[in-house]
Structures are given as C-alpha cells and as structure tokens.
Amino acid sequence: MANNKEEKLFGLFPPVTTEQWEAAITTDLKGADYERKLVWRTAEGFNVRPYYRAENLKDVAFLGSKCGEFPYVRGTKKDNNWQIHQTIGVECPKEANAEATRALTKGAESIGFCIASKEFSAADLDTLLKGISLKTTELTFCGCGVKTVAELFADKLENSDLNPEEVKVNFVIDPIINKLTLKGKLGCKEGAPKAFSTIADLIKKVPQYKRVRFVGVNGQQFNNCGSTIVQELAFTLAVGHEYVVKLMEQGLTIDQAAPSIRFTMSVSSNYFMEIAKFRAARMLWANIMAQYKPTRGCASKMKIHAVTSKWNMTVYDPYVNMLRGTTEAMSAAIAGVHSIEVRPFDEAYEKPTDFSTRIARNVQLLLKEESHFNQVCDAAGGSYYIENLTASIAEQAWKLFKEVEDKGGYIAAFEAGFIQDQIEASAATKDKNIATRRETLLGTNQFPNFLEVAGQEVTAETVTPGDKAKCCCSGKPVEGGVRPLRPYRGAMAFEQMRLSVDRSGKEPKAFMLTCGSLAFARARAQFSCNFFACAGIRVQDNTFFKSIEEGVKADTKAARAKAADLQAPIDAATKERTALAATLPTDVLTDYERLLKQFRGLAVETIKGNIPTVCHTALQASSMSDLNHDGSEITHCPYCHRLLVLPSKEA
Numbered sequence: 001m002a003n004n005k006e007e008k009l010f011g012l013f014p015p016v017t018t019e020q021w022e023a024a025i026t027t028d029l030k031g032a033d034y035e036r037k038l039v040w041r042t043a044e045g046f047n048v049r050p051y052y053r054a055e056n057l058k059d060v061a062f063l064g065s066k067c068g069e070f071p072y073v074r075g076t077k078k079d080n081n082w083q084i085h086q087t088i089g090v091e092c093p094k095e096a097n098a099e100a101t102r103a104l105t106k107g108a109e110s111i112g113f114c115i116a117s118k119e120f121s122a123a124d125l126d127t128l129l130k131g132i133s134l135k136t137t138e139l140t141f142c143g144c145g146v147k148t149v150a151e152l153f154a155d156k157l158e159n160s161d162l163n164p165e166e167v168k169v170n171f172v173i174d175p176i177i178n179k180l181t182l183k184g185k186l187g188c189k190e191g192a193p194k195a196f197s198t199i200a201d202l203i204k205k206v207p208q209y210k211r212v213r214f215v216g217v218n219g220q221q222f223n224n225c226g227s228t229i230v231q232e233l234a235f236t237l238a239v240g241h242e243y244v245v246k247l248m249e250q251g252l253t254i255d256q257a258a259p260s261i262r263f264t265m266s267v268s269s270n271y272f273m274e275i276a277k278f279r280a281a282r283m284l285w286a287n288i289m290a291q292y293k294p295t296r297g298c299a300s301k302m303k304i305h306a307v308t309s310k311w312n313m314t315v316y317d318p319y320v321n322m323l324r325g326t327t328e329a330m331s332a333a334i335a336g337v338h339s340i341e342v343r344p345f346d347e348a349y350e351k352p353t354d355f356s357t358r359i360a361r362n363v364q365l366l367l368k369e370e371s372h373f374n375q376v377c378d379a380a381g382g383s384y385y386i387e388n389l390t391a392s393i394a395e396q397a398w399k400l401f402k403e404v405e406d407k408g409g410y411i412a413a414f415e416a417g418f419i420q421d422q423i424e425a426s427a428a429t430k431d432k433n434i435a436t437r438r439e440t441l442l443g444t445n446q447f448p449n450f451l452e453v454a455g456q457e458v459t460a461e462t463v464t465p466g467d468k469a470k471c472c473c474s475g476k477p478v479e480g481g482v483r484p485l486r487p488y489r490g491a492m493a494f495e496q497m498r499l500s501v502d503r504s505g506k507e508p509k510a511f512m513l514t515c516g517s518l519a520f521a522r523a524r525a526q527f528s529c530n531f532f533a534c535a536g537i538r539v540q541d542n543t544f545f546k547s548i549e550e551g552v553k554a555d556t557k558a559a560r561a562k563a564a565d566l567q568a569p570i571d572a573a574t575k576e577r578t579a580l581a582a583t584l585p586t587d588v589l590t591d592y593e594r595l596l597k598q599f600r601g602l603a604v605e606t607i608k609g610n611i612p613t614v615c616h617t618a619l620q621a622s623s624m625s626d627l628n629h630d631g632s633e634i635t636h637c638p639y640c641h642r643l644l645v646l647p648s649k650e651a
Helices: 018-029 034-038 093-105 122-129 146-158 175-183 195-205 220-224 229-249 254-260 271-290 320-335 354-370 384-406 410-415 418-435 492-502 518-533 548-581 586-598 621-630
Strands: 083-090 110-115 138-142 169-173 212-218 261-267 304-308 339-341 509-511 538-540 634-636 643-645
Touching: 018 034, 083 093, 083 138, 083 354, 093 110, 093 122, 110 146, 122 146, 138 146, 146 169, 146 195, 169 195, 169 261, 175 195, 175 212, 175 220, 175 229, 175 410, 195 212, 195 229, 195 254, 212 229, 212 254, 220 229, 220 261, 229 254, 229 261, 229 271, 229 384, 229 410, 229 418, 254 261, 261 271, 261 320, 271 304, 271 320, 271 384, 304 320, 320 339, 320 354, 384 410, 384 418, 410 418, 418 492, 509 518, 518 538, 586 643
Parallel strands: 083 110, 083 339, 110 138, 138 169, 169 212, 212 261, 261 304, 304 339, 509 538
Antiparallel strands: 634 643
C-alpha cells in the first residue's frame, strides 16, 4: 500500500559541512593544487569557486528583493514577457513598411527601423508607418537619419490624439558612443556639438509621452570591440550617467532625464556570466539613480534591449551562428531583459535572407511558445552560483565605473584614452586566446569543415577589420578627434588566412602519414587535420602506416595509379562537356562556370522528392510550390545556391 504520508527525504541523510566537502575534494586531488585545478580566474578579475553553498550568500544584500521591486535585480516588472525584436534597414519606406508588416504577422512584436539617410520627410514617415499600430507595436529608430526622424515623430505626436501611455517608441540618439567612441568626435563638424540640447528639446516637446525614449545607449559596441563583460557593463553605465548629467544641465529633472534612456547591450556565449551581467546592470543603475532622489519609480528602472553578439559570429561554418544565437538568447531571456534581437546567422557576410531572419525570429518563438521561458520571472533567482556571480560582477563593474567617474565622467575618460586602453588590452587577450585555441570558435579555430569553400558573397572586406573610422553620412574617414574604438569579429584573423587560400586559385593539400603508436598517431593526426583545415588546406587523412617508408610508398603509388586511372575518363568527360556546353544558353554556362569554381566541382544537383541531392536540405512546401510554378528546368537551390536541375513533368 502506498504511503501517502509526506516524507522529507533529505532528512534521511546527515548534513555535510563545507569542511567535509573540502576534505573529500583534497583527497580526490591527490596532492594537486586546489586553486590551480578547480578555481576559475575570470577575465573580469574575480575568482569562481567549483561549488557554492547557502553560506556563500550571507553577504549578498539583494536577496530579499522580489521581481518589480528596487533594486530590480530580479526584473523591473512582475513578469518576464520580453519583446521579440527585428531590425529592418530602410532604403525605400514602402518596401520597409511591407517587410515590417510581414514580420509582425510572423512573430515579431517590436520593430526597429534603421534610417540610413538624413533626407527623410514627413511623407516618408507616414509611408513607413502605414498600417502599423502605435498602440500595440513598439518601434525603435536608429541609423544616420535617426535625429531627423525623431524630430518628425515628435511633431506627429504633438498633433495626435493618441493615449500617451500606449505609445512605446525608442530613438537611438547616442553621440557619445556612435560618434565619440566609434568615430573619435562628438560631432561630424567642428565646434561644440548641440546633441545634448537637441535631445533635451525633444523630451521637452512631448513631456506627456513617458514611454518615448530619445536616448539609446548603444553599449553593445563595447562587446563588438572586444571588451570583457565587466567593461561592457561599467562603460555602458558610465555613458548612461553621462547623459543624465548632460540632460540635467539642459534644465531637465531626474524624472525627465532618466526614463528617456534605453540601453542596448550585447549577450555573448558566456552563458551564466551574461545572465548575471543583466541582473547586476539593473541593480547598479537603480542604485546610481537613487542618489538623485527621483519622485517616480520608473526613473530607477533600466530598460535593456539585448542583442546577440556580433563579435562571436563567424563567416565559415555560418550555421553554427544559429546555435550561438540560441544560447545567447536564452541567457537574455532568463535574465529578464525588456526585448531581445537574435542576429540572423548570415549577417556577418551578406544581407540577411528571408530564411535567416525567419530562423532568428523562431529562436525566440521557441523559447516562448514551447520552452515557456516567459512564464517565470527571474528563473535564476536563488541559485547559489548565479547570485554570487551577480554580486561579483556588480562589485567589479562598480569599481571600474567609479574609476571613470573619478576621471571626470565617460567623455573625459575617453578623451584621455582610458577607455580605449582598457578595451584594447582585453581585445588583445581575447585575440591571443583564439590564436592559441584557449578560446574556441567552433568551425573557425577548432573543428573546421574540411570541405567548405567561401562563397562569392564573402569578400576580403568581410573578414578584414576596418582600420579607420568613417562618417556614416559621407562614408569618408573621420579626420582629427581622439583615438576611436574599432569593432571587429574575433574570427577575422583565421578567416583572412583561410579566404586567401580559397581565393588563390590553388588547392594546397596535406597528406597525413600516420605511423608509430596507433593511439598517439590518431590523436596527432586529428590535431594536424584541424590545424591545417583552419587555414583552408585540404587534408588527406589515413588510418595507419607501420613505417614512414610504407606511408611514402603508399602515397606515391596511389597518386600514380589515380592519375593513370583518371586520365581516360577525364578525356572522355572533357569531350562530352564541350559538346554539351555548346547547347547551353550563355547565361547558364557563365553561371555554371562560376559555381564550378565556388563549389570545387559540385556545382549541380538534382532533387528527389523535396530533398536536393548535394546539400540534402529539405525544401519547404512554399519553396517547392515556387519551383513547380516557375516552369524552368534549371534554377537555383534556395539554400546552397547550386544549380538545381528539376525533373521533367513527364518523369
């Protein structure tokens, strides 16, 4: 008979003290150094223990707080319903509007418009927003023309009858990061910039719209330049505080200045550290703002938009970027940010396709609709590990933040070179770790795809960091000013090396002559294969040879036999190819020759059912429908872009 009486199973086991745990660990280490073996020294400057217990939380001050309560470490609200964000580039307002409308019907909840041109009119704004409800959709504007759009939008709100509580609009006006930090100057023109007074005027123009934020602190750029998590957090906070100070100098109160700021931060692959970073960010910002004694609670709440890291993205083996984006989005979701944007996996080398943007949206839809991450507020709360990480990151970031303030604030510290020195030093350490494979970028410096060749969409500019900051308006290098920071991707050094091999017109090969002890030979061969493949060198692996002489003979014999066996088929195939080429249209032949070089002979595939015979990526029903109605016998695979020869209707 089942025992329905509640049993406390832990009561069956005697408690284990920390001393007992430590003694058991010391015994298992067999004389090895505890600190070196088990204690992890982070790049952020603090140690992480191999385990944590309840007693490690005794000095953590924020444990008693709840979701939606000061200092907001557990979230600024009592739920975790973040916004799924998608950014759309605006070249033609009508086309951008159509793309935004489609995105909203396919899962996006928040839309960003990147305005490239300053030549943007009120009519363009009306076209861009046609059919988009300002009551239900959060909008964000960025880009070179963002100030122009902000002024137009403010005029629009001034003359509207919309409920101010329903309108949620953000403008990424950020001269401190987008101008000074990345260009070296606060303004494109000489003289004192008017950016701060312009922002203040915009806020004063529509004071009743409390959810319209005109300042967008673009803190993700610190990560894109190679910063540590603590540096990104501390410098982002410093920039936000600088705006508060500058806006209050323009006559705004703390209750007007602080809520007008929206923060954008990156989320990288350091899973638990990123969760802790966002929790620490809210807590530190709340404490900073509390010193100004605001009368409104929202003044202390940090609105965070999280974007998956661009620094982590790779050009080679790009589908791995999907995995990176997924785990990064999970960190941000668990941390309770306001909105999340997952970068499309191909963003590093081309304009994102419909497929890549759909996958980027679906990552978040899976987290919400299937994994229910939005159902729990502060899912990490109570974890001994995460709570301690949060406290440690907050402590280190606070120290660095105070250093910046002691130097006169962010602008003064940057003009003195302090910010650049800090981030460039951490970037150099990261680069060294990637070069020595202490830090892994899958598919780039470890476990590369041996057979992969970069497509034509990958150019030298794609894998080369920019050496000079350029004005977004003119596209010309910015002259004068202080030393700017340089965004780049961590994989670029390896990608440059590999692309030079791919574009050389040659095919260097390495022959693995494996001999000696079988176990050691295979281990060394695996290491060597990865080593050569990272540089784009093709590898011919072999199982095992009893001696070096046997391996040399086998290589020579095989090469000669292969050459002899292949010559006759090559001659016949060449003759047949010449005859067939004469029957093809010129454009098809030109396309074939291009793809032949790109895919090293695998330029053409057929289809069985809905599966292409080379890339093996199943086509969706919509893609098959398009192919069937196209009427062409020769087309392109929508995934790998090889020539796709469709079977005749009779067949």
